[in-house]
Amino acid sequence: MHILITGGGGFIGQKLARALAAQGRLRGAEISKLVLTDLGEPAAIEAPFEVVRLASDLSDGSSRETLFADHGPFDVIFHLAAVVSGAAEADFDLGIRVNLFGTLGLFEAARAQGNAPVVVYASSMAVHGGMAPDPIVDGVELNPQTSYGAQKAMGELLLTDMSRKGFLDGRGLRLPTVSIRPGKPNAAASSFMSSIFRDTMQGNLSNCPVDESYELWHTAPRTVIRNFIHAAEMDGGALGENRCINLPGRCDSIGAMIAAMTAVAGPEPATRITWDRDPVIEAIVNGWRGRVTLGRAIDLGFVADDSFEDSVRWFLEDDIAR
Structure with a gap:
């Protein structure tokens, strides 16, 4: 093979x-x-x-x-x-x-x-x-x-x-959107959807360019x-x-994902998020869809996440830079 x-x-x-x-x-x-x-x-x-x-x-x-x-x-x-x-x-x-x-x-x-x-x-x-x-x-x-x-x-x-x-x-x-991605930010419009969790849990500031009510499929x-x-x-x-x-995913708002991070990693990471809106990023991500039905993929044996709290735990186990 x-x-x-x-x-x-x-x-x-x-x-x-x-x-x-x-x-x-x-x-x-x-x-x-x-x-x-x-x-x-x-x-x-x-x-x-x-x-x-x-x-x-x-x-x-x-x-x-x-x-x-x-x-x-x-x-x-x-x-x-x-x-x-x-x-x-x-x-x-x-x-x-x-x-x-x-x-x-x-x-x-x-x-x-x-x-x-x-x-x-x-x-x-x-x-x-x-x-x-x-x-x-x-x-x-x-x-x-x-x-x-x-x-x-x-x-x-x-x-x-x-x-x-x-x-x-x-x-x-x-x-x-794959979150939480390890490593450094890239040129993807969705990069912030990992950095506001990854970077803040590693002790750094990170900016969220959209409102906390923004929903994403992740x-x-x-x-x-x-x-x-x-x-x-x-x-x-x-x-x-x-x-x-x-592929299966989850629909959560940025705010709900931050709350999940706080439940697992404590309150400090969320205090490192800044909130400067970026109209270029907003224009791109607002063209995406945040809700998707699961039926066909699940029937074919693909799997979905149970919670974003799991994603935070897995990042802390697998990928956090220590």
Whole structure:
């Protein structure tokens, strides 16, 4: 079993790699090789099989060709690499190059292997918006209100069509906002939804650019990793004619999430939150939807968080910088 993780230097890529190393198997077969690729060389992980770490720009055709020639064919590909929401909105050309053409190039390289590999594609709830119903229901048309959402939606259509043709065995996962993310803030418009918890629990100030009544659809890192692995293990045909699905999450207001943090970590972190509104961030996140029905994903074996208090506890156990 040969596995590729694009975006393998990011926090989700690293957590996924460690989870695969811990279980040693995927889809009933022993993992023999794991390739992690990102713009910079991903950090090392301990594993009972070969791990290759590469600095590679997958939006560049020659880099993709070298990757697949030297390390393919792959049996399972987790495509996590992307230009995140705020950066894609600020630089349209960069987002198109990486999120659309980079994804198309990766899918074409996977197709050229001739083995119809399993491809787990990290999409986003940003594909929904505009006149979409509240809550979002399964099967509603995509109506993204950001460049990032539009680029992810185009990737979804490619994945579904190439699966229909038998080129790939695709599974597209529309991720809720992942909170609490470890590490440093990034260019995602949703970055504050982790930093107001992560940074304040680590003793630093963090700004919330939206009102505390803002509601978001979110999930914890542990849950995301569990759902990624489930997506790779499941029968792709069970997804039906549309290979992309809304992952389970929770709807909570910023205020309720802060209260959950306080219940677990005490009152001090909340005092380190500042409240300077940012109209650019507000314009982006107000185009997203905070409520989603759970039905289809739960029926297919994906899981949801029980509470944001769990997310805080897991962050304190797994990721806090001490």
